[in-house]
Amino acid sequence: MSDTLAQSIKLVFGSEGGYVNHPRDPGGATKYGITAATLGAWRKLGRKAMPPEVAALTLAEATRILDKQYAQPIRYAELPSPIDYVVFDEAVNSGPVQAIKDLQACVGAKVDGNIGINTLRAVQGINDRAALVRKLCTRRLSFMRRLKTWVTFGRGWTNRVNHVQATALAMIK
Template structure:
């Protein structure tokens, strides 16, 4: 049973990079591997997310989406290490159903795009390193058949080979590192990702992802209605950032500030 989803998501962030809106990309506006369509579904918008909404996507929310909409349909936690990453990255790149169908053809089981008991049993009967290699070969053949291959083929080839190398290392119990982001994309390098992939619809993120700045900024914004000027809030949050204090301390800062305001009002 796999327990390395956090590492896998970090690797996927590295492969995907940050914000992108390439005119030749059918997915359109994309950030951390999350397209406008995927974000719209995740937020139940009943429409595609706007480019601005995609651009504002946080690493934390992206990780939750990758867990719920990609890892869980793959029954990620039941896959062997290495294959879990290889199938997950393929899924993020080309969709879960497509990735699973190609794996099922390799396994010679019913091709329905759904990871079930028969698929899992067939995986257990195969040589893990050989299966990872065959999946990456099949993935590359699939990508070469896409009309966008002339535009993105070079980057996809590099990505597939990095996934192959990393997945084989993971299968052998060897640590690996995130790849450099694709050319033209921002770096997406979360410092810490802790994810618990549970049955469908119940994925949870159990720790912060990336820098604390965005979360702290949002918390500071929520604090502003308590004061007519942001002096105290700015000072408090600057101290928190500089000191690297855990985000849970923000609650204490809010309570302290409310007490100060209460005393001032009473006076």
Template sequence: MSITFDEVFERCMGHEGGYVNHPDDPGGETIWGITIATARANGYTGAMRYMKRDQAKEIYRKAYWQRAKCTQYNSAIGYQMFDAAVNHGIGNAIRILQRAVGVADDGLVGQMTLGAINEKSLDDVLVLFNAERLEFYAKLKTFQTFGRGWTRRVASNLRYTAGDTP
């Protein structure tokens, strides 16, 4: 099964919501899961609370899907990488994937990383990747505040994994 960007976006919207400006969130003002910094870096100049869903979709496509090069992976891995990039940043998402497949976590996807991915079964890569995400979350100082939602996000992604693999 090949997962399209449209499907990836819809899944992400299941994790992300409307306008939020939580005082403990280092991302500050957020809508559709997009922080104000990411919105501004991608050309959105309006008030955050009024960003349209289709505007958010294009930011997601450009700032995460394309920049994280999600299409270079099997689409099941591409989805997980996209979701992690949205939630952790692209560099952290890549390092999480690298730790999952047992290579140096330098934040750069090259032949070693791609080779290590291909040496493991798809199921192993996906489960190990999500396990690394949980470890990453648990180390964050904001885990007490946001940890329940983050662990639900990973649980949901593990359910997608079950349907995304043959």
């Protein structure tokens, strides 16, 4: 795992926090951004993980899941910094397909939810990474505002996206 991915995972852990099981969260029991469904699939349980199983999730296992289930589908290692972090955080929060679609829309690539060579070229052709960070975060919040759970989680999501944006902008050299 690259140093930048390790740093991004630490940042996501900071945003996601520990174990939660909010009754209005459709993801149910969650720890470190890993939902019961994701953990059940990862462990090949044939069902969602039970809340005590989610609560017992270790940082080490969560790190492996975040790498395999979120970083690899967005081709994290091939994205420039800090775009890698911004897309990764959205992938953990809203799913890799949504994060990829938002990235594709922001760089003018075909929006299909799969990162291929054309999307990578479009991203790498962006010279103003700060503008792309802002555009991605604006688009992400626009998507979230349309979710039925916005009333419950909107304030926290806004704080998270604002933190991601500020952190990503600080990464630009």
